[in-house]
Amino acid sequence: MSTTPAHPAHRAHPAPPADPVNTAPPVESAPSTASASTPESSRAERVADAALALLAERGMRGLTHRAVDEAAGLPQGSTSNVARTRQALLELAVRRLAEREARVLALHELPDPRTGGLDSVVDALALATHRALTRNRELTLARYELALEATRRPELRTYFDAAGARFREQLGALVGALGSTTPERHVLSLVAWADGLMFSCVAGTFHTRVPGLEEVRAGLRELLEGMTGAGKPVV
Template sequence: MATTRERALEAAVLLVGEQGVRALTHGRVDTAAGLPKGSTSNWFRTRDALIAGVLVWIAERERADLTAAMAPVQTPDELIDVLTGVLEDVTGRDAARTRARYALFFETANAPGARPSMHDQRSMFESWTSDRLALLGAPDPVLAARALLATSAGIIVNRLTVAPDAPIRPAVELVVRAALPPR
């Protein structure tokens, strides 16, 4: 059974992901989580603390999901499959969480003390992607990984805003194949 803190954080993510950052109040989180009034503020005294807590929660969940998805790959097709699956999840099943992450990033862009470093999470995924591209023979795996992640970010924004059914695999495949020597 989820703890009071976990219930509050899960509710906060859904509130932000579905209603935007303005919906993130202690009272609304308590209500959405089915908690007694004041429960969320027991864990997160200020709104900045709540935002920071939500960002850490999102990062922890995404890191766990990415770690599970980051299976060893041996072929370009396997890499394309894994990346396509991750993008399908973050824009489908986990779309509210992804929208919450983006909204909170923009909300805290000028308050670096209010947000945890997402750099570590990005670095982990960039490193994994670069390593896989290197194993597949990419001449510049770091540049290729960055291009692939930039393309992925564009796909995410596109699917979460104007084209929820936009195909993922063709764009991922294009960038992966362009990063590798011809076979």
């Protein structure tokens, strides 16, 4: 059962077609309150999930402690008990965002490029990127709101950068295993490509035209082949 209630103004987006690859990273779903976690951690997760939903729907100005209480279906004052200040609430949202996006990307479940080759990496990254554009669009919007706010709050930047560093480290290992001789530079190009695609299709000029899974896969293959030479026929 979702802990992030729908807001009346929220527009539902059509579900994308089923993923054709069974080994894809799992779709991130709204967390359930029925878990083995403590009541305190469950409440913190409800608060954080509601904060992310509000950021996606109303933007940074719509994020208040009272609004989070209402969105999470909690008694007034509950959010203040979990995160007393606005900074604490934003930090809680960033940590929760990192947890949920990690489930979407599931980089720890990617096949070993040394055995699965370029195709296995392209398939997994394409599926994760496509899900960020469709089923997990709300998380992507919340990330943009938090990223912009982090440019004005150095303390928040620290939390945001820590989550990004872990992701970049894993990507670096992937492109290195595919044959990249400059993985740090190639990770920058790969992240820039993915971020540009997601921003354009979620909030930019291509917001009415989300690419299909095959288009995303083709773009990633072109990029990774050019970077690493993997998948190209040997002459």
